[in-house]
Amino acid sequence: MSKKVALVTGSSKGLGKVIAQKLAESGIKVIINYSSNQEKAEEVVRDIQELGGEAIAIQADITDKEDVKRLVAVSRQTFQQPIDILVNNATGPQPELSLEEVTWEDYLDQLHFTVKAPLLLLKEVIEPMKENQWGRIINIGSEVVELGNSDFSNYVTAKSAIIGMTRSWANELGKHDITVNAVHPGFTPVERHGEVTETSAGSYIEGLPLNRLGKPEDIAYMVRFLASDEANFITGQNMNVNGGNTFGV
Ligand SMILES: NC(=O)c1ccc[n+]([C@@H]2O[C@H](COP(=O)([O-])OP(=O)(O)OC[C@H]3O[C@@H](n4cnc5c(N)ncnc54)[C@H](OP(=O)(O)O)[C@@H]3O)[C@@H](O)[C@H]2O)c1
Structure with a gap:
């Protein structure tokens, strides 16, 4: 894997x-x-470089077509090889909104991340992947697509679109040895959640067969596996990494 280049969107935190750190640990060059x-993005780059890895930080709004083109072009120029x-x-x-509050614009806000951005990016990375007869697309979904949380239909609906999109892309790109899979995390505390304790997350934890909260590393290991050559016969799949909170769609 050491000669590969990976783009992880939204990897400053x-x-x-x-995910970016774990890919870099395997020798993959990461954007x-x-x-x-x-500042946070450059800190991630420094941490990776200190461990002997290769990384660059690139600012880009991945919901904007021109930004996406620039992002992929700068990466190509820097690493002298495609993604x-x-x-x-x-x-x-991700605002939680009741059906009385939510608007179509709120749905679109989420769809921009779950459908528009992946499509814009796919169009920029796909040709070299086809030429190389090797590629990995990994879409990050959420367990909410199975839970169908109320007061969250904007996010749940947009994340659900990832399932069909992943399967359709997998069918179309399989002939080029490009695999497309989705990873669905459960609630996995990160910086934005502030301090989360076993007590504050007690009722969620109680519902999990594994009876504990997941860590970002748990998600990253699944992504790293799907990105590897070992996963070359897996495509169109939904991988739940949520301590068994849901059993699959
Ligand atoms: N954590 C969980 O519990 C959980 C559970 C289920 C699913 N997920 C899914 O896992 C993924 C990561 O979630 P997270 O909790 O790690 O999110 P997060 O901590 O809020 O990080 C979001 C990242 O996205 C970047 N970003 C925001 N808007 C962007 C844009 N327009 N263009 C490019 N980058 C943008 C942010 O960059 P800046 O720092 O520059 O703003 C940041 O790096 C998401 O798809 C989320 O839905 C998370």
Whole structure:
């Protein structure tokens, strides 16, 4: 895997940061993409470099077509090779809204991250993947697609679209040896959740067969596996990494 290049969208913090770190530990060159948090993104790059890995930080709004084109072009120029692994991870604010409050614009806000951005990115990375007869697309979903949480239909609906999109892309790209899979995390505390304790998350934990909260590393190991050659016969799948909270769609 050491000659591959991976783009992890939204990797200045949260799950994306740890996914990028774990890919870099395997010798993969990683692009740390961020929206506004330059300092954090550069910190992730430094941490990776200190461990002997290769990384660059590139600011780009992945919901914007021109930004996406620039992001992929800068990566190509820097590493002198195309992107082999695309991890669609970035997310914006996720407001919880009742059906009385939610608007179509709220749905669109989420769809921009779960459908528009992955499509814009796919179009920029796909040709070299086809030429190389090797590629990995990994879409980060959520367990909410199975739970169907109320007061969250904007996010649940947009995340659900990932399932069909992943299967359709997998069917279409399989002939080029490009695999497309989705990883669905459960509640996995990251910086934005503040301090989460076993007590404050007690009722959620009680419902999990594994009876404990997941860590960002748990998600990252699944992504790293799907990105590897060992996963070359897996495509179109939904991988739940949530301590068994749901059993699959
Ligand atoms: N953590 C969980 O419990 C959990 C559970 C289920 C699913 N997920 C999914 O896992 C993924 C990561 O979630 P997270 O909790 O790690 O999120 P997070 O901590 O909020 O991180 C979001 C990342 O996305 C970046 N970003 C935001 N808007 C962007 C844009 N327009 N263009 C490019 N980058 C942008 C942010 O960059 P800046 O720092 O510059 O703003 C940041 O790096 C998401 O798809 C989320 O839905 C998370």
